[in-house]
Amino acid sequence: MPDTLDPADPAFARDPYPYYARLRATGPAARVTLANGTDAWLVTGHRQAREVLADPRFSNVPPPAAGRPKPDSPAQQARGCLARHMLNTDAPDHTRLRRLTTAAFTPRRVDALRPRIERLTADLAADVADRLARGETVDLVDAFAFPLPVLVIGEVLGVPTADRADLRTWTYRVGSPADALPAGAVDRAWTSLHAYFTALIADKRRSPGDDLFSTLVHDEADGGLDDGELLAMAFLLLFAGYETTMNLLASASLLLLTHPRELAAARQGGPAGWAAVTEETLRHASPLEGTTWRRTTEEVHLGGGVVVPAGASVLVVLAAANRDPAAFPEPDAFRPGRYAPGSGERAAPHAAFGHGPHFCLGSRLARLEAETALPALFGEDRGTPAFALAADPAELPYRPGLLVRGPRHLPVVRATPAG
Numbered sequence: 147m148p149d150t151l152d153p154a155d156p157a158f159a160r161d162p163y164p165y166y167a168r169l170r171a172t173g174p175a176a177r178v179t180l181a182n183g184t185d186a187w188l189v190t191g192h193r194q195a196r197e198v199l200a201d202p203r204f205s206n207v208p209p210p211a212a213g214r215p216k217p218d219s220p221a222q223q224a225r226g227c228l229a230r231h232m233l234n235t236d237a238p239d240h241t242r243l244r245r246l247t248t249a250a251f252t253p254r255r256v257d258a259l260r261p262r263i264e265r266l267t268a269d270l271a272a273d274v275a276d277r278l279a280r281g282e283t284v285d286l287v288d289a290f291a292f293p294l295p296v297l298v299i300g301e302v303l304g305v306p307t308a309d310r311a312d313l314r315t316w317t318y319r320v321g322s323p324a325d326a327l328p329a330g331a332v333d334r335a336w337t338s339l340h341a342y343f344t345a346l347i348a349d350k351r352r353s354p355g356d357d358l359f360s361t362l363v364h365d366e367a368d369g370g371l372d373d374g375e376l377l378a379m380a381f382l383l384l385f386a387g388y389e390t391t392m393n394l395l396a397s398a399s400l401l402l403l404t405h406p407r408e409l410a411a412a413r414q415g416g417p418a419g420w421a422a423v424t425e426e427t428l429r430h431a432s433p434l435e436g437t438t439w440r441r442t443t444e445e446v447h448l449g450g451g452v453v454v455p456a457g458a459s460v461l462v463v464l465a466a467a468n469r470d471p472a473a474f475p476e477p478d479a480f481r482p483g484r485y486a487p488g489s490g491e492r493a494a495p496h497a498a499f500g501h502g503p504h505f506c507l508g509s510r511l512a513r514l515e516a517e518t519a520l521p522a523l524f525g526e527d528r529g530t531p532a533f534a535l536a537a538d539p540a541e542l543p544y545r546p547g548l549l550v551r552g553p554r555h556l557p558v559v560r561a562t563p564a565g
Contacts, residue, residue, distance in 0.1 A: 150178075150179045150180065150181050151165070151178050151179070151180050151181065151188075152180075152181035152325075153180070153181070153323050153546060153547045153548045154181065154322075154323040154325040154326035154546045154547070155546075156543065156544070156546065159543075159544040159545060159546040159547070159551070160540075160542070160543070160544045162435070162465065162466075162551075163465070163466075163469055163478065166190050166463060166465065166466035166469065167466075167469070169188060169190050169466070170190040170191060170466060170470065173191075173450045173451065173452045174189065174190065174191030174193070174194035174448055174449065174450050174452055175187050175188060175189040175190065175191070175194060175448050175452045175454065175460075176188055176190070176452075177458075181323075181325065182323075182325075184459065185459070186439075186458075186459040186460065186461055187454050187458050187459065187460045187461070188460075188461050188463050188466070189448070189460060189461065189462045189463060189466075189467070190463050190466035190467060190470070191467065191470055191472070192467040192468070192470035192472060192473035192474075192494065192497065193470075193472070193473070194448050194449065194452075194467075195462045195463075195464065195466075195467035195497055195501070196467075196497060196501045196502075197448070198440070198448075198460065198462050199437065199462055199497075199500055199501040199502040199504065200501055200502035200503070201446070201502075202236070202237075202443075203442060203443050203444055203446050204440040204441070204442060204443075204446070204460055205236050205440060205441045205442075205443050206233060206234055206235060206236055206240070206438060206440055206504065207234060207235065207236055207441065208229065208234055208438075208439055208441070223340075224336040224337045224339065224340035227340060227374050227377050227378065229378065230374055230375060230377075230378035231243075231378035231379055231381060231382035232244055232247075232378075232379070232382065232504075233382060233438045233504060234438060237503070240503065240504070241503075243371075243375065243379070244503075244507070246362060246365065246370070246371065246379075247358070247362070247379065247383070247507060248507060250302065250358040250361075251507045251508055251510065251511065253510060256510045256511050256514060257514070259298065259302075259511070259514070260514060260518070262298070262301065263294075263298060263514060263515055263518050263519075264518055266294055266297050266298065267294060267518050267519050267522045268522065270289065270290050270293055270294055271290070271522045271523055273289065274286070274289055274290055274523070277289070278533055278558070278559070278560040279560065281559075281560065282559075283536050283557050283558070283559050284533070284557070284558050284559075285555050285556060285557050285558075286396065286399050286523075286556040286557075286558055287392070287396050287552075287553065287554065287555055287556050288555075290395065290399075290519070290523065291392045291393075291395035291396040291399065291552075291556070292314065292388070292392050293310075294391075294395065294515060294519055295387065295388035295391035295392050295395070295512075295515055296310045296313075296314065296388040296392070297310075298387075298388075298391075298511070298515060299383070299384060299387030299388045299391075301357070302357065302358050302383075302387065303357055303358050303359045303380070303383055303384060303387070304350065304355050304357025304358065304359045304360055305346070305359075305384060309342070312338070312342070313339075313342070313384060314388075315335070316335040316338050316339045316342075317335075317339070317384065317385045317389060318545075319331050319332050319334075319335035320332060320335045320336055320339065320385075321385065321389065321545075321547060321549050321550055322545070322546050322547050323546055323547050326546040326547070339381060340377065343376075343377045343380040343381060344377065346359070346380060347363055347373065347376050347377065347380070350363040350364075351363055351364070358383070359380060359383075362376060362379060363376060386506070386508060387508055387511075389433075389550050390433040390434050390506075390508075390512065390550060391433070391508075391511075391512045391515050391516070392433075392552065393431075393433035393545070393550055393551060393552025393553075394424070394427060394428065394433045394512060394515075394516055394552070395515070395516060395519055395520075396552045396553050396556055397427055397431035397433065397551075397552050397553065398423060398424065398427040398431075398516060398520055399520075399523065399524075399556055400431075400535075400539060400542070400553055400556055401423075401427060401430070401431065401480050402423065402520070402524055403534070403535045403539075403558070404535065404539055405480050408423070408480060408481070408482055408483075409524060411482065411483065411486075412482065412520075412521075412524070413524070413525060413526045415486060417517065417521075418486060418487055419482070419486065420516075420517050420520050420521050420525075421485070421513070421517050422482040422483065422484075422485040422486040423482045423520060424513055424516040424517055424520070425482070425485040425493075425496065426480060426481060426482040426484065426485055427480075427516070428468075428496055428498035428499075429468045429469075429474065429493075429496035429498060430468070430469075430478075430479075430480050431465075431551070431552070432464045432465040432468050432496075432497075432498045432551065433498065433550060433551060433552055434464055434498060434499075434500075434506075434549070434550055434551075435463065435464065435465045435547070435548055435549060435550060435551040436461045436462060436463045436464060436465070436548045436549060437461065437462045437464060437500060437504075438549075439459055439460070439461055440459075440460045440461070440462070441457065441458065441459060441460065442454050442455065442456050442457060442458045442460060443456065444456045461548060462497075463548070464497050464498060464500070465551060467497045468496045468497055468498060473494040474493070474494060499512075532560070532561040533558040533559060533560055533561055534558060534559060534560075534561040534562075535556075535557070535558055536557040536558055536559045537555075537556075537557050542554075542555065542556070543555060
């Protein structure tokens, strides 16, 4: 195992699982040195991950030294403001902030989005089909996995479609290690996001719509959001609303393209088959690689001789927990059947959406998008021509860092008929 962990290393980003397996072999959590010179505890065991995520002794309030922007720089000020979101808070602040957004993600409201998601999916799939039929190479990330969730969350939040390309660039950069990008790129992204959402709030105040963000801006009831909290909430809901779902769709597409037997089983299994593919992708290729950072408020014994000291920075690595052999037989195998009804297996609950009080509010929406999108691209009755991967899967570039994970590009071409 290397002396230091470099999340910006392309080889690590492409396949971090052997490293996590070696780390897990030493215990359910281990202290590692990161390439930026800091130390952190990485939790890799499935049971311990769920325990940590539900334990109030692990505070979500970031330690004062987290991150590396220059003190008092515009980027630091912007980052500090946007980082006030509810994932970086504990109760009672977290309880208040979560309550204000929960109403937008109730099962009734999410399910009401199904017709719109189906229309958006059909339009995007038709465009992919047209381009494949013309002999083009199509990047499924740019042409499908990105636009679908960003269009959906954009409608929920009231973010103009024309802004989506810039927002994608900025959120990609703030979610990546600075070492993986040109000098100053992360700082510029933070300041750009701050300026964008400041202008969006002003626009919603002048001309509110029926979207979630207009509701949040104009909610003046007791416990409403102040301007700083509005900025942070806008950033969080946009980032979480499309980034993880984009990676879910991209990773599922790659897995289906490289596992023809599982693709055939999904087609035969109908809606339940595609739901099983979605759950297994969430486990096998966790779109959220790690949670936000936590900090111990006191010494914590995690079992197995692991004692995390007070004041330690702790990262729950969901991607590692979801491949823990103590919870999942054949953890490195892509087997959607483990989540299929009637399979006889009792698969452990994966941790892709977290656990405890910070469990992902958008989990139902992400599942709905995946279970709608995947059969539109891969189902036997789809209008898309059969297509094949146009690159070596072992060479595909992946998103760097410890926060989110997925292929950055997924080129496909129309498949050549056999014989």
